């Protein structure tokens with residue numbers, strides 16, 4: 427789980443166009459939440475299309491350690507027998523969260539309002555990420571923390587029951603912080619309220635309602651107000667997880683960049699709080715058509731037909747950033763091959779993901795021959811106008827810093843390069859998209 431294995435370097439080179447149809451694995455955010463909410467419902471929740479990536483498997487292991495029975499049938503359907511809100515057991519060993527920020531922060535919320543103690547550990551990347559953003563509101567609800575200096579993992583959390591309901595205005599746009607508080611609110615008498623000045627992905631709200639929690643979403647002074655009624659009774663569900671738009675993003679950009687490509691990506695989740703990358707790519711001139719729009723598991727989905735297109739640089743509106751927060755690394759690759767300049771700003775949050783994604787992508791694209799300027803809060807990229815990037819020299823490899831999205835973004839850059847791009851370690855890709863390389867091969871790249 428924690429990537430102690432030796433790194434697996436890989437060179438990605440231009441091959442043929444991407445064609446045919448592929449299906450990307452299930453959405454990571456929805457998969458985590460299916461396991462967590464299933465573990466809190468009494469009875470059997472069944473989940474199809476669950477992402478079987480390391481991050482989600484870390485959540486499954488943690489929920490088992492706290493009492494849920496979680497199994498996988500031969501046909502790939504997952505079954506979760508939950509313990510009920512308020513009945514999580516104290517885990518006997520430390521919860522190893524691997525590389526996963528979502529597992530860590532959301533589970534901290536769950537533990538916070540149960541009378542149990544849990545130790546959270548993670549890999550070298552996760553151990554640098556800020557946890558103070560959840561420690562602060564969960565402490566206000568009554569939980570007690572012993573964290574490493576700077577509010578990082580490893581940390582010990584002592585939950586409390588009854589916890590105190592909280593009204594909390596998010597100081598950073600973060601679905602993980604919002605979700606941690608709402609999950610803590612499930613076992614807290616009274617109403618727990620989160621105020622979001624900037625809307626973030628709303629899977630928690632949709633799924634909490636789907637599981638039968640009483641949750642109201644309103645608007646006050648232009649801010650979203652989410653109120654959860656505590657001591658909830660969750661009902662088991664049948665969940666079909668839509669394909670992950672954050673995974674589809676790599677194939678969409680690859681197909682736009684590689685001449686001759688015409689690729690169908692099936693069953694892509696297009697929740698408006700997630701899908702802004704596809705709008706930005708269309709603004710850049712990308713031919714991305716939505717076919718057969720429908721609903722899967724309470725989320726809008728469509729098949730995406732993506733054709734090679736000349737792209738033009740754009741100024742990305744900071745207001746759309748939360749709806750494409752994980753897609754900036756791959757957008758930067760698209761920008762590196764567009765005609766003219768792409769400007770991004772207000773992206774400080776990218777510095778506290780699995781890596782500092784502004785610094786990592788600026789260094790990586792520069793090494794591959796792109797023209798990139800790094801600022802405190804964003805990148806400005808002058809594209810090649812469609813010419814392939816030079817690529818990396820034989821003895822140099824892109825540093826991925828245990829960050830799956832840097833590895834996959836630079837793999838796509840390799841497909842659109844003259845000499846190929848060497849990535850120092852592809853093993854982190856298994857955290858969110860274990861079938862990435864197989865699907866690249868299937869699509870002909």
Ligand SMILES: O=C(O)C1=C[C@@H](OP(=O)(O)O)[C@@H](O)[C@H](O)C1
Nearest residue numbers: 455528599600601602603751752
């Ligand atoms: O709630 C979630 O499932 C996620 C929220 C986002 O993180 P932040 O809340 O830190 O922005 C995102 O980057 C992450 O991949 C998944």
Ligand SMILES: C=C(OP(=O)(O)O)C(=O)O
Nearest residue numbers: 525526527528529752779
């Ligand atoms: C930021 C990400 O995930 P997490 O925060 O769960 O590690 C991501 O998948 O890009």
